[in-house]
Amino acid sequence: MTNIDHLNPPTGHMADNVVGFARALRAAGIPVGPGAVIDALNALQAIEIGHRADVYATLEAIFVKRHEHMLIFAQAFDLFFRAAEDWKHMLDSVPLPDHAKKKPPPASRRVQEALAQPSMRDEAHEVQEQELRLSVSDKEILQKKDFAQMSAAEIAEVTRAIANMKLPQAELRTRRYQPDAKGLKLDMRRTLRSSLRTGGEIIDIRKLGLIEKPAPIVALLDISGSMSEYTRLFLHFLHAITDARKRVSVFLFGTRLTNVTRALRARDPDEALASCSSSVEDWAGGTRIATSLHSFNKLWGRRVLGQGAIVLLISDGLEREADAKLAFEMDRLHRSCRRLIWLNPLLRYSAFEAKAQGIKMMLPHVDEFRPVHNLSSMEGLIAALSAPPPPHHMSRIRSAA
Amino acid sequence: MSASALPKSVDGMLELLTSRGYLAERSLATVAYLSLRMGRPLFLEGEAGVGKTEIAKVLSAALGRKLIRLQCYEGLDVASAVYEWSSAAQMIAIRLAEAAGDTDREQLSSDIFAERFLIKRPLLQALEPDVAGAPVLLIDELDRADEAFEAYLLEILSDFQVTIPEFGTIKAPQPPIVIITSNRTREIHDALKRRCLYHWVDYPEAERELAIVKSRVPDISAKLSQQVVRFVQALRDQDFYKSPGVAETIDWATALTELDARSLTPQMVGDTLGALLKYQDDIARMQGDTLQKVLKEATSD
Numbered sequence: 001m002t003n004i005d006h007l008n009p010p011t012g013h014m015a016d017n018v019v020g021f022a023r024a025l026r027a028a029g030i031p032v033g034p035g036a037v038i039d040a041l042n043a044l045q046a047i048e049i050g051h052r053a054d055v056y057a058t059l060e061a062i063f064v065k066r067h068e069h070m071l072i073f074a075q076a077f078d079l080f081f082r083a084a085e086d087w088k089h090m091l092d093s094v095p096l097p098d099h100a101k102k103k104p105p106p107a108s109r110r111v112q113e114a115l116a117q118p119s120m121r122d123e124a125h126e127v128q129e130q131e132l133r134l135s136v137s138d139k140e141i142l143q144k145k146d147f148a149q150m151s152a153a154e155i156a157e158v159t160r161a162i163a164n165m166k167l168p169q170a171e172l173r174t175r176r177y178q179p180d181a182k183g184l185k186l187d188m189r190r191t192l193r194s195s196l197r198t199g200g201e202i203i204d205i206r207k208l209g210l211i212e213k214p215a216p217i218v219a220l221l222d223i224s225g226s227m228s229e230y231t232r233l234f235l236h237f238l239h240a241i242t243d244a245r246k247r248v249s250v251f252l253f254g255t256r257l258t259n260v261t262r263a264l265r266a267r268d269p270d271e272a273l274a275s276c277s278s279s280v281e282d283w284a285g286g287t288r289i290a291t292s293l294h295s296f297n298k299l300w301g302r303r304v305l306g307q308g309a310i311v312l313l314i315s316d317g318l319e320r321e322a323d324a325k326l327a328f329e330m331d332r333l334h335r336s337c338r339r340l341i342w343l344n345p346l347l348r349y350s351a352f353e354a355k356a357q358g359i360k361m362m363l364p365h366v367d368e369f370r371p372v373h374n375l376s377s378m379e380g381l382i383a384a385l386s387a388p389p390p391p392h393h394m395s396r397i398r399s400a401a
Numbered sequence: 402m403s404a405s406a407l408p409k410s411v412d413g414m415l416e417l418l419t420s421r422g423y424l425a426e427r428s429l430a431t432v433a434y435l436s437l438r439m440g441r442p443l444f445l446e447g448e449a450g451v452g453k454t455e456i457a458k459v460l461s462a463a464l465g466r467k468l469i470r471l472q473c474y475e476g477l478d479v480a481s482a483v484y485e486w487s488s489a490a491q492m493i494a495i496r497l498a499e500a501a502g503d504t505d506r507e508q509l510s511s512d513i514f515a516e517r518f519l520i521k522r523p524l525l526q527a528l529e530p531d532v533a534g535a536p537v538l539l540i541d542e543l544d545r546a547d548e549a550f551e552a553y554l555l556e557i558l559s560d561f562q563v564t565i566p567e568f569g570t571i572k573a574p575q576p577p578i579v580i581i582t583s584n585r586t587r588e589i590h591d592a593l594k595r596r597c598l599y600h601w602v603d604y605p606e607a608e609r610e611l612a613i614v615k616s617r618v619p620d621i622s623a624k625l626s627q628q629v630v631r632f633v634q635a636l637r638d639q640d641f642y643k644s645p646g647v648a649e650t651i652d653w654a655t656a657l658t659e660l661d662a663r664s665l666t667p668q669m670v671g672d673t674l675g676a677l678l679k680y681q682d683d684i685a686r687m688q689g690d691t692l693q694k695v696l697k698e699a700t701s702d
């Protein structure tokens with residue numbers, strides 16, 4: 001067995017090609033660090049590179065760290081190394097593909113807008129004017145105003161208010177311990193250590209208490225056409241809570257389900273929303289709630305609903321193909337989470353009645369039914385989450401209009 | 402159990418696994434071989450029951466190494482994963498020192514935090530030298546532990562050492578062979594994955610699954626084993642909450658052999674479906690037409 005020289009990885013064409021391949025992967029969206037390239041070169045020394053499948057498995061094990069990236073890797077590998085007819089010389093003969101044509105990332109809209117400002121003086125004037133318009137009484141109006149009827153300036157104001165919202169922690173006890181003077185469990189290790197100061201005589205007893213952690217939150221947001229006036233603000237809301245706490249998962253659905261949790265992790269709300277919308281294919285299209293819930297239950301339910309998750313289902317429930325399937329999927333979702341809260345902007349109408357077939361099917365399976373169409377109803381939601389959760393599976397319908 | 406040498410090539414690794422009845426895909430053998438050569442942990446993801454845990458068991462048996470298993474769960478902490486002090490024994494030691502009139506505090510504190518009072522849990526055990534060579538450390542279902550524990554693991558897996566404040570640092574003379582499995586009930590952080598070789602373990606193809614069934618259930622008839630594998634493969638095309646894994650296939654084949662089945666009949670399948678499908682909703686969906694259709698596919702020649 002030859003020894004791998006970790007400090008002096010091989011150089012030459014093979015190294016160039018592996019580096020080129022890593023750059024191709026990076027351009028295709030797989031995060032590949034320089035450490036992985038050195039690993040790959042070392043690994044290729046350890047196997048016989050005459051075997052295409054082995055080289056494939058080797059590079060895959062090093063460059064791919066997520067199941068989702070496997071398909072991209074497979075395509076990139078085929079494209080990059082397809083020219084090699086004689087596999088034995090594959091790593092030495094393939095020319096480096098050209099990756100220099102990468103476009104610079106487009107500047108964010110705010111930067112562009114900022115640069116397009118006519119002059120600083122005008123801008124200052126405008127801001128002052130806007131502040132004057134939003135006096136105290138206006139703020140009260142803003143609280144009650146429907147999101148769908150707001151002007152751009154009002155939306156900007158609401159966005160700022162949303163960014164300041166603090167979601168209650170809704171803490172759950174875990175099964176781990178931490179030092180806690182009022183805890184119930186004896187901390188023998190720390191007690192003994194402190195006893196050594198007094199020659200082994202135990203004078204003060206140290207204790208442990210259970211660690212409390214915020215409950216996971218899973219949001220399922222309907223982005224179909226009928227919801228389009230609300231989705232952007234809801235996304236701001238979800239971005240604000242994703243920023244403030246761990247364990248928040250966000251899914252968008254119209255005709256299909258998209259996981260945007262990672263996209264929303266970006267610090268800047270504009271950047272987060274932009275990467276969110278680029279990952280979704282069915283903005284403002286139709287709704288297929290049952291199908292979307294089915295794929296959530298099947299692919300994600302067991303993965304994100306553990307440890308007592310609270311589910312926020314944000315949808316108007318207007319589904320044309322409402323049938324037994326919808327009730328079945330709602331029931332399953334309800335049974336796999338701690339608390340299912342349905343937020344429906346249609347509840348803003350005082351004369352709202354659950355007449356639509358889809359709404360009738362979904363209602364029996366939710367713990368709470370609340371409106372979300374203005375700032376005060378959003379604040380109401382936060383207050384409701386701070387209260388102790390209602391007994392599970394009671395299916396109490398509360399309509400707080 | 403006698404120690405055997407590490408395989409010298411991918412083919413060698415394939416042979417080693419096959420000799421213990423584990424019929425691996427070549428790609429899995431490649432990454433397993435590489436993880437031994439490069440001394441990197443092997444990170445296996447995939448659906449439940451595709452043989453992720455099994456490979457650690459097989460490797461330890463085939464290489465003659467000790468298998469140390471750490472089963473992860475939500476409340477897992479340092480005391481149950483790494484080490485703990487035996488307080489009762491320490492108290493007795495203190496009382497004895499007192500009775501002997503020994504009042505030197507420095508002496509006392511170094512005495513009672515000695516190695517003999519240390520209770521070693523799996524991760525610490527895995528760092529200890531062993532005559533047969535470094536052990537195989539299986540960290541099973543890491544997705545069940547919480548993120549705080551994952552961060553702790555990061556340190557152990559990169560340096561193979563543990564620092565105990567009262568005692569000092571314990572470093573493995575030879576790093577263990579580490580296998581980490583995850584069912585993806587949540588995503589594992591990239592920082593940890595970066596230190597490992599990653600492999601997605603998929604359901605086997607029909608041919609390989611047939612070979613696995615034959616090697617694990619030797620009493621099964623050729624006809625029945627073929628039907629069983631076809632039936633299971635057809636089930637995986639259905640839209641179930643939990644598709645049957647290889648472990649379920651083996652269970653079902655064993656169950657059918659125990660019942661002296663010669664070939665699949667609707668009655669027989671209906672009675673034993675619980676060995677394959679573990680959700681009431683899935684079983685309910687398999688009644689009637691779907692069952693007939695899948696069964697017909699599986700039993701036609």
